[in-house]
Amino acid sequence: MVAIGAVDGDAGYLFQRVVDADLLSDGRVVVADGGLSVLRFFDRDGRFLGESGGRGEGPGEFASIQKIWVVAADTIGVLDLATSRLSYFESDGSLVRTARLDLSVTTAGVGSLDFMAGVLTDGSVVIASLALGREDGLGPDRISVERFDTEGRHLGRIGESEGLVRARLGERMIGPLPFTPYPHFAAHGEAVYHVDGYRSAVSVWLRDSENEVAFPAASHDLTGAWAHLEAEVRRRGHAMYVSVLPTTPRPDSIPALAGLLVDDGGGIWVKQYVPQTDALWLTESGRTAGGSWWVTDPIGRLIAEMEVPDGFTPLRAKRDRVVGIAVDALGVERVEVRLITR
Known part of the structure; x- marks a missing residue:
């Protein structure tokens, strides 16, 4: 295992807020730090090589990094939704070019919250767009999935999905x-x-x-899950959640899946939902660590069940390795590259 990050010492290893990480073809690791607005490069053994970017809106700078990806010839793409910009870098961190995303298609009058869904073989970027300004009352968000070319031009809609289920929580807040x-x-x-x-x-x-790839359906103890949630938000001192618990609708079902990856061979990884650890109120922005993952081949045949270490959130799976974020008991983030054992 390679672990990158530290509590103190050399600034190259001190992260503020890791938002993404990926592997280059020679084993180097590129890390996007959203807190510092930089890309950091490390060799395959975790030694710091250098960084690119910085906070700003000029070429090669970032206002808010959301996602990175590696495409042909180790070109690194970066999505900055605060500036609606795609930036492309060489594997040494030098800027190649930028392009402006035409996100007007995703704003249905009241605006939208956009996030990266993936990149296709031709380099086109897939953006999921959550429509803002929804009506009051219990119900799911609506998400449209849009495709853009490498110059930022809209190519069309891929599909639609339901998102988070929200309701009025207390007197003044509508939340998930x-x-x-x-x-x-x-x-x-x-x-x-x-x-x-x-x-x-x-x-x-x-x-x-x-098409659809089905997985075994689990059953959960709803009463036990709610009791654990209530005890945990009180233990953590989440005053807002504690205040709205009495008026929050209780679930009549619990989600089945809590995570998704597709590895570089087309294998599908899905995380089995565990209410005691994967409830949104107990996680950070849907980032769920550890747990059991089913893995299928590209046509959906189950080939393995992986146990991911507690505290580790996988971000990318490539060949025999997986790169992800690990958070320790003190809240210190590290980027780890782990070997996959099947």
């Missing part, structure tokens, strides 16, 4: 329910993969068709 399903997206080849969390299945959007 604690056991709301959380949508996850990935892309590989020419296909976009989608887990809505409601069903124990992965939807695969390919050109004009949609």
Whole structure:
């Protein structure tokens, strides 16, 4: 295992807020630090090599890094939604070019919250867009999934999905329910993969068709899950959640899946939902660590069940390695590259 990050010491190893990480073809690791607005480069043994970027809106700078990805010839793409910009870098960190995303298609009058869903073989970028300004009352968000070329031009809509289930919590706030399903997206080849969390299945959007890969459905103790949630938010001192618990609708079901990856061979990884650890109120922005993951081959045949270490959130799976974020008991983030043992 390679672990990158430290509590103190050399500034190259001190992260503020890791948002993404990926592997280059020679084993080097590129890390996107959203707190510092930089890309950091490390060799395959975790030694710091240098960094690119910095906070700003000029070429090669970032206002808010959301996602990175590696494409042909180790070109690194970066999505900065605060500036609606795609930036492309060489593997040594030098800027190649930038492009402006035409996100006007995603703003249905009241605006939208956009996030990266994946990148297809031709380099086109898939953006999931959550419509803002929804009506009051219990119900799911609506998400549209849009495709853009490498110059930022809109190519069309891929599909639609339901998102977080929200309700009025207390007198002044509309927010997600604690056991709301959380949508996850990935892309590989020419296909976009989608887990809505409601069903124990992965939807695969390919050109004009949609297929589905099904997984075993689990049953959960709803009463026990709610009791654990209530005790945990009180233990953590989450005053806002504690205050709205009495008026928060209780679930009549619990999500089935809590995570999605597609590896570089087209294998599908899905995380089995555990209410005691994966409830949205107990996680950070849907990032769920550890747990059991089912792994299938590209056509959906189950080939393995992986146990991911506690505290480790996988971000990318490539060949025999997986790169992800580990958070220790003190809240210190590290990027880890782990070997996959099957």
